Amino acid sequence: MMPRAFSLLGSTVPVDAQRTIRRQVSCVGIGLHSGNKVNLTLKPAPVDSGIRFRRTDLGHHEVPATVHNLAGIQLATGLARNEVSVETVEHLLAALTSVGIDNLVIELNSPEVPIMDGSAAPFIYLIQEAGVKRLQTARKYLKIVRPVAISRGDKRIALFPSDHFKVTYSISYDHPLLRHQSRTLRITEESFAEEIAPARTFTFLKDVEMLRQNGLALGGSLENAIVLGETGVLNNALRYEDEFVRHKILDAIGDLALVGHPVIGHLVAHRAGHALHTEFAMKVLEETQAWRLVESPADATAPVSVPVATVVPGLAN
Ligand SMILES: [Zn+2]
Numbered sequence: 001m002m003p004r005a006f007s008l009l010g011s012t013v014p015v016d017a018q019r020t021i022r023r024q025v026s027c028v029g030i031g032l033h034s035g036n037k038v039n040l041t042l043k044p045a046p047v048d049s050g051i052r053f054r055r056t057d058l059g060h061h062e063v064p065a066t067v068h069n070l071a072g073i074q075l076a077t078g079l080a081r082n083e084v085s086v087e088t089v090e091h092l093l094a095a096l097t098s099v100g101i102d103n104l105v106i107e108l109n110s111p112e113v114p115i116m117d118g119s120a121a122p123f124i125y126l127i128q129e130a131g132v133k134r135l136q137t138a139r140k141y142l143k144i145v146r147p148v149a150i151s152r153g154d155k156r157i158a159l160f161p162s163d164h165f166k167v168t169y170s171i172s173y174d175h176p177l178l179r180h181q182s183r184t185l186r187i188t189e190e191s192f193a194e195e196i197a198p199a200r201t202f203t204f205l206k207d208v209e210m211l212r213q214n215g216l217a218l219g220g221s222l223e224n225a226i227v228l229g230e231t232g233v234l235n236n237a238l239r240y241e242d243e244f245v246r247h248k249i250l251d252a253i254g255d256l257a258l259v260g261h262p263v264i265g266h267l268v269a270h271r272a273g274h275a276l277h278t279e280f281a282m283k284v285l286e287e288t289q290a291w292r293l294v295e296s297p298a299d300a301t302a303p304v305s306v307p308v309a310t311v312v313p314g315l316a317n
Pocket residue numbers: 090091201247250251
């Protein structure tokens with residue numbers, strides 16, 4: 001048995017205490033859609049307050065990062081409440097989840113989280129600069145005890161009981177570099193920082209013109225996305241041979257963070273995207289028989305054993 005608590009500087013802190021950051025940090029970047037400069041500031045927040053975006057340009061109105069505030073999904077995941085919106089939240093949310101930040105205020109002076117280099121690595125550096133602070137209340141994990149799955153055509157996503165948070169993702173596109181990529185990874189702070197965070201978003205050159213005609217991706221460039229031409233990439237080099245599927249894992253982690261608790265389970269997805277990830281996050285919360293809120297990933301539960309293939313036919317576990 002893991003000890004339930006340990007002593008730190010004379011006070012008792014639960015082993016899996018909620019976390020915020022130690023000090024305020026800021027960075028500047030550009031918005032992917034608008035191309036405009038954006039100031040981003042992360043601020044410490046108290047227990048049980050969750051992750052909240054705050055628009056400093058709109059009377060400091062706040063938008064909590066939960067599925068209840070999901071708004072339009074275009075190139076990225078957006079949230080809105082009371083007509084105040086924030087866009088492109090997923091890379092930052094993935095970084096925060098991996099470090100275990102439960103409570104935070106994210107101030108923006110624009111509707112968009114800056115795209116930075118198209119990955120989550122700059123946000124990991126920013127959180128490391130801020131430091132992590134443990135709070136005096138236990139975190140609650142959302143532990144999957146029965147499978148949950150949805151599919152739309154050949155796009156599929158599911159969560160299965162597991163003792164850890166793991167992700168298996170596979171993609172296949174009609175492109176020579178993307179016929180098939182698949183990866184399974186247990187997500188920890190270290191594995192995310194080394195294997196997933198640096199993976200950049202990608203787009204197809206043929207789509208870029210269409211996006212721009214619609215006033216989207218005005219801030220997009222080879223500095224913040226991998227651009228795929230007909231046979232290869234326009235960028236100098238990839239950061240990983242399978243950078244594409246790694247970025248899909250990053251997106252899925254960020255979108256699933258909208259359930260509002262760290263998830264203990266095995267997320268398995270094939271050809272999904274923001275629309276399916278976020279629809280799935282809503283479905284998970286609705287399926288209250290499929291999970292329990294627990295204070296430790298090791299808390300005993302009775303996972304229901306159902307073969308993966310019976311839930312999502314053709315999907316390898
Ligand atoms: Zn992304």
